[in-house]
Amino acid sequence: MLFLRRTLPLIIAFVVGMIGILVFYIPHSGAQSLEQELATWDRIVAAFALVLGIYSLMRLHWSRVRRQQAAWGYSFLVFVGFVITTLFAIYNDGIGPFEPQVLNSGPFDWMYKYVQVPADATMFSILAFFIASAAYRTFRARTPEAAILLISAIIVMIGRVPIGASIYQGLPEIAQWMMDVPNLAAKRGILLGVSLGIVATSLRIIFGVERSYLGGGEE
Amino acid sequence: MRYFLCCIILVLCAAQLYAQQPTGVKAEDTPNDSGGSITVVWNRAELPDGTMYKIAVSESETGPFHPAASIDPSGNLQSSDPGTFGHGTETSQMHFAKIAEYDDPVDPSKKIAIENGKTYYVQVIAQLPYDEVFPSAIASTEAYENFFNTLKTNNFVLGTIFSLIILGGIFLAQKRELFIRRIAGLEALDEALGRATEMGKPVLFIHGLHPMGSVSTIAAINVLARVAQRTAEFNTELRVANQDPVVMAVSQEVVKESYLNAGRPDAYSENSVFMVATEQFSYAAALDGMMVRDRPATNIMMGYFYAESLLLAETGASTGAIQIAGTDSYTQLPFFITTCDYTLMGEELYAASAYLSREPKLLGSLKGQDIGKAVLLIVMILGTILTTILGNQTLTHIFTAY
Structure with missing residues (x-):
């Protein structure tokens, strides 16, 4: 029983995870057809799961109607x-x-x-x-961070509408600079962290270090 | 004298002919594919306006050759495909053409595909205006399937390095205790669940819109397992809303197992993990209704969200619930930060399960992640210096995705 509940899912996760990684690097038709085969399985599983989803939806709403919630x-x-x-x-x-x-x-x-x-x-x-x-809640400038957010938001908002250029010609350029430099830098920082997080999470699951998806985590 | 002049004219004619004739013609299998394609390369030459290169293919060295492609001499330089041909200066002096099919000699409107393992003979013909043609020497090759996509070599090497760093972190964590920075959103999770317990109200766990194949959804499932274990221990009602049937089926199993592990299998209800809607705004509308009617004490939103993020979080905030959100969707992060009490930003979502479990091995992977980030920062600083000050693009090329 423990084999079916713990060991087998871990073996499947390892094998399928490794296949998923390897076929990304192997252009050979054998590897590509294996990937397509897995995608087909995924669709078949999703089709069966859809039946479960409809059943869940109907059961939930039927209990609401029956109890007149x-x-x-x-x-x-x-x-x-x-x-x-x-x-x-x-x-x-x-x-x-x-x-x-x-x-x-x-x-x-x-x-x-x-x-x-x-x-x-x-x-x-x-x-x-x-x-x-x-925005109203956020822009109440109670802290220095909220004040910075408020000022930058006003610049970007006004800089992106025609009236912005009428007030000050450089405003659209300042707004664009804020989007292209500080905003993009923050965005890329988040994306780098996310990418490494994805690698770490995938490794934890493939090598069986992360088992909480099996329920609970520790054995 | 007359003989001498004739010789000079002949030599000049031959030189002119040679200048127009495509030189350096080589044919080889197209790399990084599953076969069915050959690549022809030849030297760039100065040609009159209106000239076109015609690529002809034959199954026999003696012909007949059949049209396969027509190339403008101003394009198809190797420098336009650095992934295959590299970044050297010589790439701007070589043309290339990838041939996957050629005209059927019986019916030119049809094409014959290049077959693997069959020898093909290729000729490059410079077709000048007024239909003067200068055919090149004949080159031959075979197409075959490749076992490694060399375009992804940098991805493979860097991925392996980062994986080793993360696995090193896991190994190190087993030897000694590691310091992991505090994540406020996760520290507050127990407080939020405790509040729901005190108020006797449910905890609503909302999945994002991505399917089970998305890593953010897997991370959300990992958090759900921890949350379900706590709600089982606290004897608090947990409701898990799903948009995807596969995610729902997995969530049901995870919650059931967590209740079992917590020693409370009786507290698990089949109705606690349910399907809401498969459409984005139907999902948001139904959950908004649940929040307003049932007033859950705690809303936990984990996964990848789109425009429904603010609809959910703002409605949740208006009901006075404690809200914890976690997403790697950077476009929705400002909305969650604005409306939720705690937000797990990007990588924190992936770290959540490890952080909550406090298991050394899982925490070690977080340390590995941090080391990986430090390495990337150093590379970025070095790359900026090399590119901006020294004009050297080596690091940029190493980190380019093809």
């Missing part, structure tokens, strides 16, 4: 949306479920274009107000 009406809408979308996908603009899905026409496409896309756009548009409220 707060805002259970939204959970009911999940079922309505799921059933309607599935029926439209099966209907497939009249040609049935065994043909490739029809794009740019039919009720399934209509649902996507006129329900999903506007709903997504609505959520995205809310971001503007959230940015404003978050």
Whole structure:
């Protein structure tokens, strides 16, 4: 049992991890087809996992509806949306479920274009107000760091709109310099740390040093 | 005298002919590929405007040769492909062409692919305006599959060096205690979980949008394992929201195992790790609703986030929850820093699991990471000095990705 729960996953992680690293350097068709084979397995696993995902979603919302928890009406809408979308996908603009899905026409496409896309756009548009409220909180210059942030944000914001150049001609250049030099330097510093972090995490998992993904960590 | 003049004219004609004829023609297998391609190289020459190089391929030395490519003499210099031909000054004096197929002699609209292990004969023809042609000598080669991509040699060497440094750190940690700098966000994790326990409210763990193959998601899963163990010990409700079904399946197993390890398998609920939505903004909308309705005491957001980061974190902040975020997405870091109580920036996300476990071997890898960063800093300073002051680009070339 311990072999199946601990040792086998560690062996699989080591073997697949090493294959993943090696095929990056080997252009031979054998290595490339092995990589494609692994990607196919990944897609197959994802397809099965999608069934689990749908089951989880339905079970969660069914328990909300059954217990009539707060805002259970939204959970009911999940079922309505799921059933309607599935029926439209099966209907497939009249040609049935065994043909490739029809794009740019039919009720399934209509649902996507006129329900999903506007709903997504609505959520995205809310971001503007959230940015404003978050910026307000951040720009209260209580500390020297917040004051620096406030000044640089004002320069960049004003430097990026036409009125910035009207106030002072050099403002767009200063804003661009701030983006190209201090901002880019910080960004690259983070990226270097992230890259090394990825190498370290990958090594820890491949060599079995990191085992918390198996649950708990220590044996 | 007449004979002498004729000789001179003949010599000049021959010299002119030679000047137009492509020289130094060599054919070889195209390196760093899985075969099916050969590369032809030849010397650069001064040619009249409107001249084109035609590459012709044959399966026999005696021909017939079939058109394979047409090259403008102003382009295709080896200097434009330093990964394959290097950075030497001679690369600006050599042309190259990679040939993967040639015209079918029966139907020129179709192409015949280069086969591995078959000898091909190649000729470079300088086609001057008014259709004067000057064919080169014939070169031959075979295409074959390569076992190592030499373009990635620098990546391989540097990756090996950094891996050895990190493995060295792990080895060193087993010998003596190492100092690891304090990470405030992780120090506050117990406090945040304790607050949820005191308030009797749940802890909401939110995964980012990347799938299981992403290292940031693996790092988030590692943090989840630690968090689940603590919530099991504190007997606090944990809710794990997922956007990807594979991540959800892995999270379910990890949380279940953590509860088992903590000696509280009974406290694990199947409903605690759930699928929310696969679409980005549906995910954000559903989680915003959960935050507002259920008011979790602690929100933990780990992984790679996009525009939904601020929607989640700002809503969480408005509910008064303690928020700890960790991401390697530098575009979303300002939003998390603004709205969360603690933020794990970039590499701190990867360090989180090791830091929380306090296991010497895992902490050793963090030390290795720090040494790697110090090495990179020294290289950057040296590279800046060499390039800016001395005009030497050696270090820049070593660190260039092809």
